[in-house]
Amino acid sequence: MAELKLTDVAKAYGPVKVLSDINLEIERGELIVFVGPSGCGKSTLLRMIAGLEKISGGELQIDGQVVNNVPPAQRGIAMVFQSYALYPHMTVRENMSFALKISGKSKDEISQAVNRAAKILQLEPYLDRLPKALSGGQRQRVAIGRSIVRDPKVYLFDEPLSNLDAALRVATRIEIAQLKEQMPDSTMIYVTHDQVEAMTLASRIVVLAGGGIAQVGTPLELYERPENTFVAQFIGSPQMNLLAGKVVGTGAQTRIALPEGQGTILSNVPTRDSDMGAEVEVGIRPEDMIQTGGPDYAYSGVVEIKEALGEVTLLYFKKQQPEHDPVIAKLPGIHTGVRGRTLKMTADPAKVHLFRNGQSLLYRT
Amino acid sequence: MGPLMQGVLTILIGVFGCVGYFYFSNLVLDRLIFPARNDDAGRNINRANAVRPWLFLAPALFALCLYLVYPVVGSFWRSMYDRSGDVFVGMQNYKNLSVDPEFRSAVFNNFLWVLIVPAMATFLGLVIAQLTDKLKWGGIAKSLIFMPMAISFVGASLIWKFVYSNDPNIGMLNAIRIFFGADSPIDPLQVPFWNNVFLMVILIWIQTGFAMVILSAALRGIPEETIEAAILDGANPFQIFFKIQVPQIMGTILVVWTTITILVLKVFDIVYTMTGGNFGTQILPSYMMEYMFRDDGRATAVALVIMVLVLPVMIWNIAQARKEMR
Ligand SMILES: Nc1ncnc2c1ncn2[C@@H]1O[C@H](COP(=O)(O)OP(=O)(O)O)[C@@H](O)[C@H]1O
Ligand SMILES: [Mg+2]
Numbered sequence: 001m002a003e004l005k006l007t008d009v010a011k012a013y014g015p016v017k018v019l020s021d022i023n024l025e026i027e028r029g030e031l032i033v034f035v036g037p038s039g040c041g042k043s044t045l046l047r048m049i050a051g052l053e054k055i056s057g058g059e060l061q062i063d064g065q066v067v068n069n070v071p072p073a074q075r076g077i078a079m080v081f082q083s084y085a086l087y088p089h090m091t092v093r094e095n096m097s098f099a100l101k102i103s104g105k106s107k108d109e110i111s112q113a114v115n116r117a118a119k120i121l122q123l124e125p126y127l128d129r130l131p132k133a134l135s136g137g138q139r140q141r142v143a144i145g146r147s148i149v150r151d152p153k154v155y156l157f158d159e160p161l162s163n164l165d166a167a168l169r170v171a172t173r174i175e176i177a178q179l180k181e182q183m184p185d186s187t188m189i190y191v192t193h194d195q196v197e198a199m200t201l202a203s204r205i206v207v208l209a210g211g212g213i214a215q216v217g218t219p220l221e222l223y224e225r226p227e228n229t230f231v232a233q234f235i236g237s238p239q240m241n242l243l244a245g246k247v248v249g250t251g252a253q254t255r256i257a258l259p260e261g262q263g264t265i266l267s268n269v270p271t272r273d274s275d276m277g278a279e280v281e282v283g284i285r286p287e288d289m290i291q292t293g294g295p296d297y298a299y300s301g302v303v304e305i306k307e308a309l310g311e312v313t314l315l316y317f318k319k320q321q322p323e324h325d326p327v328i329a330k331l332p333g334i335h336t337g338v339r340g341r342t343l344k345m346t347a348d349p350a351k352v353h354l355f356r357n358g359q360s361l362l363y364r365t
Numbered sequence: 366m367g368p369l370m371q372g373v374l375t376i377l378i379g380v381f382g383c384v385g386y387f388y389f390s391n392l393v394l395d396r397l398i399f400p401a402r403n404d405d406a407g408r409n410i411n412r413a414n415a416v417r418p419w420l421f422l423a424p425a426l427f428a429l430c431l432y433l434v435y436p437v438v439g440s441f442w443r444s445m446y447d448r449s450g451d452v453f454v455g456m457q458n459y460k461n462l463s464v465d466p467e468f469r470s471a472v473f474n475n476f477l478w479v480l481i482v483p484a485m486a487t488f489l490g491l492v493i494a495q496l497t498d499k500l501k502w503g504g505i506a507k508s509l510i511f512m513p514m515a516i517s518f519v520g521a522s523l524i525w526k527f528v529y530s531n532d533p534n535i536g537m538l539n540a541i542r543i544f545f546g547a548d549s550p551i552d553p554l555q556v557p558f559w560n561n562v563f564l565m566v567i568l569i570w571i572q573t574g575f576a577m578v579i580l581s582a583a584l585r586g587i588p589e590e591t592i593e594a595a596i597l598d599g600a601n602p603f604q605i606f607f608k609i610q611v612p613q614i615m616g617t618i619l620v621v622w623t624t625i626t627i628l629v630l631k632v633f634d635i636v637y638t639m640t641g642g643n644f645g646t647q648i649l650p651s652y653m654m655e656y657m658f659r660d661d662g663r664a665t666a667v668a669l670v671i672m673v674l675v676l677p678v679m680i681w682n683i684a685q686a687r688k689e690m691r
Contacts, residue, residue, distance in 0.1 A: 052593050073599030085590035089612040098608075099598035146594075 003028040003063060003187045004049070004154060010057035011044050018044050019211050022058065031180050031188045035198040035234075036208035042191045045208070046156050049189065050079050063153060078147030079156040082163060084139045086131040086146075092118075093127040096145050110149075117148040120182065137168045144179070155188040161197065177201055195235055199223075207231050229281060229358045238286050238314070238328045240353070243299060245282040247275050253349060256282055260320050261300035263344065267352035269361050280361070283353035286314070289329035289345045297344040298352070299327055306339050315343070383424070390420050437672070444665040458666040468667075471647040474561055475630065478648055481562070483625040485569045487618060490576025494584055495606060497577075507581070511574035518571070518634035525567045526639065529553045555644050564646055567635050572628070576621045583617040584610060616689040623682035630675050649674075 004026040011019040019041045026032050034042045047053040049060065051072030060068055067075050086095050093114055100110045118124045121141040131139055140160060147155055160176070161169045177200070180188060192198055198205050199219045207214040207222065207230070214234075215227040226232035226240075233239040248264065249255030250271040257264045265282070284298060301317035304326070308314075313335045317327040329345055354361040366374075394416060395401065399409035447454050462468045493510055497503035513521060530536030531552040533543045539550040554560045587610055595609045611618070633650030640646045642655055653667035 050597060052596065072597050077597070079594070079597050081590045081594065083588065083590050085588065085594040087591055087594070087609060087613075089615070098595070098600075102599045102604060146598075150598075 003030075004189075005061040006049075006058065007061075008058035009045075009048065009055060009060060011041065011048060011053065012056045017211060019208075020057075021212055024206060024213065024216065026187060026189070028187055029185055030203045031190060031201055033198040033202035033205045034189065034191045034208055035193065035195060035205055036214075037234075038193055040208045041211060042193070042208055043158055046079075046158055046189060046191050049154070050077055050156055051075055052079075076153040077156055078150050078152040078154075079158065080140075080143045080147055080160050082159040084131070084143045084163075086139055086142055088131055091128050091130055092123060092134070092142050092145075095131065095142055096149050099146070099150050113149040113151075114145075117145040120148065120179070121145045136164050137172055140164065140172060141175075144176075153187060155186055157188065157190040159192055160190075161192070162194075173197060173200060195237070199235070207234060209234070225360070225362055226283075226353065227360050227363050229283070229355050232283050232353060232355070232360075236285055236287075238330065239325075240283045240285050241289075241299075241325075241327045242355070243282045243284070243327070245280050245354075247271055247278045247280060250275050254354065256280060256352075256354070258282060258298055261297070261344075263297040263300060263346075265296050265298040265346060265352060266349040267354055268349045269352070269354045271354075271361065275361075278356060281355040281358075283355060284347045284351065286328040286330035287312075288347045288351035289331070290347060291329075291331070292344050292346040294346070297346040300342060300344045301327060302342050303338050303340065306335075308334060310334065313338075317343075386424065387421060391417070394420060440665045440668055444662060444669055446662050448660040448662050450661060454662070458662045461663065462666055462670070467642075467647055468652060470645060471642075471649050471652040474646065475648040477561060478565055478568075478629050479626055482565050482568050482572065482629050483622045485565075486572035486625050487576045487580075487622045489569070489573045490578075490621065491580045491611070491618065493573065494577045494581035495610070498581060498584060507577065510577055513571045514574045516571070518568075518632060519638050521567055521571055522635050522638040525570075529563060529639075554640050554646075557645055560640065560644055560646050564635055564639055567639075568629065568632060572625050576625065579621050580614065580617060583614040587613050616685060619685050620682060620689060623678050623685065626678050627675055627682065630671055630678075 004024075006022050006024040009019065009022040010017070022045065034045060036042055044053060048055050051067070051070065055068050059066055062075055062077070087098065090098065096114045096117060097110050100113060105113075114127075115124075118127055121144060123138070123141055123145055126134060126138060126142075131142065134142065140163075143160070157176075161172055164172060176190075180186075180201075190197075190201060202219055204216060204218055205222055206216050209230050215222060215231045217225075219235075222231055222235045226235065229242060233242070243258055243260060245256040245258045247254060248257045250273055252268075252270050254267045254269055254271040254275075255264055256267060267282070271278075282298060289299075299317070301320065303315045304318040305316040306313060307316075311332070313331050313333065315329045315331065315335075315338060317329070319326050327345075329343075394413050399413040399416075401410050401413075443450065444458050445453060445455055447457075493506075497506045500506070516524070527535055528537045529552075531539055531550045533539040533550050536550070536553075538553050539547075543550065553563050556563075591609060591613070592605055595605045600608065631650055633648070633654045636642055636646055636648050636651040637654055642648075642651045647655075649667060649671050653664050653671065656664040656667065658664075
């Protein structure tokens with residue numbers, strides 16, 4: 001049975017609709033990541049699950065129970081805030097004990113729970129310090145510890161790493177992944193706008209965009225089979241190239257002609273006879289681009305900028321239409337003397353995505 | 366020359382005098398006293414920089430001495446002379462104070478004022494700040510509660526004279542008493558001991574608005590997330606208020622508390638206008654006023670007693686405020 005079930009959940013602030021038609025089931029032990037651009041409603045959704053925001057429509061179930069009107073403390077959830085939200089006047093120990101004290105646990109139980117959490121998070125030397133005497137990473141660990149002692153069914157994290165510097169962010173990300181491994185039965189929902197965090201941590205990713213869910217899936221599903229151009233371009237860096245094309249051959253494999261560069265290319269996405277002549281968008285990730293001299297190619301253009309990173313080389317092609325994003329190719333290894341040259345680029349048919357009106361042709365019914 | 370012209374002229378002289386002082390004194394220092402020329406250039410620049418702060422501080426220090434230090438020393442000196450100021454009497458004025466039963470009662474009453482007024486004003490201000498914060502019409506309530514701050518103490522006393530009037534058709538207190546079946550009106554300001562409390566109520570009424578405004582701002586400064594975290598931790602509204610919010614603004618609460626304490630030790634108007642210190646309501650400032658012009662020696666002695674009482678509170682208050690600012 002699902003630990004968490006959202007049915008048609010919606011949120012509106014007065015006339016402003018922020019979220020609508022959110023349908024989602026989360027199993028026990030999953031680490032779900034909500035990812036999406038800033039302002040798309042990730043925090044709002046998380047806060048509705050926490051009970052800090054009222055749910056405007058639909059139903060939220062935790063552990064089989066409708067909790068729309070259950071107060072936050074009784075939902076069996078704990079939340080880690082982006083700003084840590086530690087109580088500044090309490091020591092680390094008091095911060096972690098607060099919830100247990102409120103719920104009337106005995107002194108022994110409290111100190112046991114706090115010591116256990118402190119041990120897991122390596123906070124033992126700091127238990128008697130005030131939050132202001134801790135570094136950012138330590139404060140974040142205290143905030144996590146405050147959740148752990150309550151032994152909740154669901155952990156909620158709202159961009160927990162975004163106040164840390166880059167090096168610490170990677171270290172803390174790994175710590176969170178390890179923490180999750182130590183607690184295989186706890187369910188975690190993790191909000192971030194950073195796709196790398198999402199890809200590395202998640203068992204499943206929920207991509208939010210435009211007030212709804214764009215796609216739900218494992219990290220690799222999102223990468224290999226994006227349902228729409230938004231997900232296709234949101235996951236992966238640099239983002240996927242989208243080129244205008246026209247279907248000129250249908251069947252188990254599809255042949256597409258690309259007016260920009262006058263080439264044609266094969267895709268493993270199957271099409272129907274009725275698709276003949278349809279306008280589509282051809283999606284090829286920069287890292288899937290291959291230089292070719294053969295007759296099949298997706299793009300032909302002049303290399304305008306080259307970024308050599310050693311392990312890979314990024315090629316930015318000259319824009320043929322000023323409003324388009326430049327086509328980017330990411331070639332392994334070092335390439336010299338390509339700037340200013342005209343290159344023909346192709347890709348493995350298995351790596352060529354097809355979209356029509358922004359939706360992938362793979363998922364048509 | 367009309368008074369308007371005089372005012373404008375004073376302002377002009379003041380402003381340009383200041384600018385002129387800083388500009389020319391700086392010029393004299395750099396060009397004439399320590400010129401950055403010849404062999405001594407480096408040393409002279411250093412010396413000029415060491416002197417410059419004192420040069421610029423001098424007018425302020427002078428004004429401070431003239432208007433603060435001199436009066437204190439002068440008062441102390443005056444307090445050792447008799448009422449007409451001709452005969453040196455040493456500590457006699459202080460000795461007289463210590464045996465005067467009215468002075469003793471003033472000290473005792475003042476002690477009660479210091480205990481009750483700041484505590485009540487701060488407490489009410491805090492509670493009102495919290496209660497009105499989330500309300501739609503909270504702003505209106507706040508302005509109403511803040512309004513007494515704009516009334517002079519004498520004006521406030523006049524208003525409360527009506528409230529405490531012993532005619533039940535005017536005095537609210539007596540009207541309420543009669544409504545609940547009392548047979549004859551009383552004069553609240555003559556009820557022993559409680560009349561002190563009735564007078565304190567006036568100052569509390571005035572100062573609650575001050576406490577409310579400052580504490581309301583402090584409450585808003587608390588990060589919303591700490592409150593949300595406490596909600597998730599299962600705290601009820603009382604626990605959130607007393608265990609999460611109040612401790613976080615403790616510094617501000619103490620500053621408000623001590624600021625009102627200092628005020629309490631200075632306000633003579635309320636007692637002076639309401640009872641004139643009669644019926645056992647005397648406090649130090651009004652006691653001082655009673656002797657002013659009649660016996661300046663004794664009045665200045667009282668002033669110095671008040672100063673000695675205020676000083677530690679003041680020092681603590683400033684230290685606290687500094688800590689807050691950090
Ligand atoms: N109290 C509010 N009133 C009106 N709009 C709000 C309120 N809180 C958030 N929003 C809007 O809801 C949207 C989603 O916000 P949020 O969930 O914080 O986004 P994010 O995905 O960056 O966490 C934003 O466009 C924001 O402007
Ligand atoms: Mg957010």
